[in-house]
Amino acid sequence: MDNNKKAIDVLICPVCKSDMYMSDDGRSAFCRGIKKHCFDFSSDGYLSFPQSSGGDSKAAVAARRSFLAKDYYLHAATAVCETVKKYIPNDAVLIDAGCGEGYYTSRLSDLADVTVGFDLSKFACAAAAKSARREGKQGLLYSTASVFSLPVKDFAADAVVNIFAPCAEEEYSRILRDGGYLFVVGAGKEHLMGLKRAIYDETYENGERADLPKKMTMVERQTVHFEIEVDGKDDIAALFSMTPYYWRTSEGDKEKLMRLDRLKTEIEFEISVYRKD
Numbered sequence: 358m359d360n361n362k363k364a365i366d367v368l369i370c371p372v373c374k375s376d377m378y379m380s381d382d383g384r385s386a387f388c389r390g391i392k393k394h395c396f397d398f399s400s401d402g403y404l405s406f407p408q409s410s411g412g413d414s415k416a417a418v419a420a421r422r423s424f425l426a427k428d429y430y431l432h433a434a435t436a437v438c439e440t441v442k443k444y445i446p447n448d449a450v451l452i453d454a455g456c457g458e459g460y461y462t463s464r465l466s467d468l469a470d471v472t473v474g475f476d477l478s479k480f481a482c483a484a485a486a487k488s489a490r491r492e493g494k495q496g497l498l499y500s501t502a503s504v505f506s507l508p509v510k511d512f513a514a515d516a517v518v519n520i521f522a523p524c525a526e527e528e529y530s531r532i533l534r535d536g537g538y539l540f541v542v543g544a545g546k547e548h549l550m551g552l553k554r555a556i557y558d559e560t561y562e563n564g565e566r567a568d569l570p571k572k573m574t575m576v577e578r579q580t581v582h583f584e585i586e587v588d589g590k591d592d593i594a595a596l597f598s599m600t601p602y603y604w605r606t607s608e609g610d611k612e613k614l615m616r617l618d619r620l621k622t623e624i625e626f627e628i629s630v631y632r633k634d
Contacts, residue, residue, distance in 0.1 A: 361404075363471045364498035367450055370394050371406050371508040402486035404500040405479070406508055412478025417598055418458050422484055424595035425460040429585045433626045436581045437542055438464050440628050441516060444538045445469065449515035452532060454504040455522020459485030465518060466497040473509070475502040507532055516540065524568040530633055539573060539631040545580050549600060551622025556602065556610045573631035581626040586619060593620050 361379065368377045370388030377386050386404060388394045399405050413421070438461075445451065449469040453462040456474030458481050466472035466489075474497070476482050482499045489497050502508055505525045509532040517529045520542040529539050546562040553560040587593050597603055597614060614620075 361398075361498045363496055364473050365404075367471060367473065367510055367513040368500075368508050369510050371502065371506070376510070377508075399479075399483060399486070401483040402490050402499070403479075403482035404498060406501050412476060413457070413481050414478075415480040418478060418480040418484050420595040420598045422458045422460075424592055424599065425458070427592065429587065429592075429596075430460070430624065432583050433581050433624060434461055434464055436579075436626065437461060437518075437520065437540070437628060438468065440577070440579070440630065441465060441518065441538075441540055442468050444540075444630065445516045450513055451516045451518065452507065452509060452514045453518045453520070454507065454525070454529065455519060456485060456499065457481050457520075457522075459488055459499065461518070461520050462497070462499075463488060463492065463494060466494055469516070470496055472497045474499045475504065475507055477501065477503055504528065518542070524566075524570065526568075526570040526572065529570075530573065533633045535633060537633050538576075539570060539633065541569060541629045541631065543627050543629075545582065545625030545627045547582065547623045548625040549602075549622055551584075552597065552600070552614070552620060553602070555617060555620060555622075556606060556614050569629065570631045573633050575629060576632050577628075577630040579628050581624075581628065583624055584621060585624055586621045588619055590615065590618060593617055596620075 365377050365379045365386050372394045373390040375388040375390035377388050379386050385395050385397045396406055450471045451469035453474040456462040456476045462474040479501050482501050486499045504523055505528055512534045514532045516538045518540045524541050543566055544563045587596055
């Protein structure tokens with residue numbers, strides 16, 4: 358766990374907000390507060406902080422991991438990394454707020470000196486940490502936390518990446534240094550339109566999200582648009598489970614999708630870059 362020392366240095370205790378340090382055996386992190394709160398690394402390798410209930414279930418994480426592992430979204434992941442690379446130094450501290458199972462975080466970590474991925478789901482953090490360990494990633498740490506309350510020091514980050522997760526501008530601004538960058542990635546107007554056409558009689562373009570930053574300066578916005586062909590019922594079901602439609606679609610409409618063996622759909626990512634002045 359010595360590899361995590363640099364990452365621990367940018368964290369604060371989620372209980373008392375004191376600085377953190379790693380135990381000699383590398384199995385735990387302590388705070389420097391009066392009570393020396395202790396937090397253990399799980400057997401999977403992520404740092405287990407207290408968290409609210411919620412986040413993706415074990416089954417949802419497994420489905421997402423299976424789908425993304427086949428690189429249906431590789432074109433989008435490459436575009437995100439190329440965009441981030443333009444703005445950050447090689448010795449950057451990068452925070453992935455809402456990292457999921459680490460598909461994007463793993464790639465982004467190659468661009469920075471220290472990368473910390475936070476997610477509310479312990480199952481997502483476990484999957485991400487296992488992958489990082491297997492790939493021998495350096496300077497990459499995963500931990501459980503809400504994006505609205507990140508255990509990170511004020512002004513510690515050069516960049517915050519927020520991919521298909523709630524955008525908590527105030528919290529991201531707190532942890533970003535002056536001149537640091539926030540990268541917000543979300544659904545474009547035509548994202549998953551083919552999937553929606555397979556389910557619903559009427560389809561609509563995705564609207565503008567309401568939680569985009571209002572106080573930071575936008576310096577770039579780009580749209581990444583391509584098509585994928587999802588092969589097999591299992592992959593179609595996995596993709597569907599990753600979407601908000603999974604929770605608000607009738608069983609009858611779900612059946613329409615599950616009868617398909619192949620699905621062609623548009624993928625459209627909006628990548629917005631903001632600077633904290």
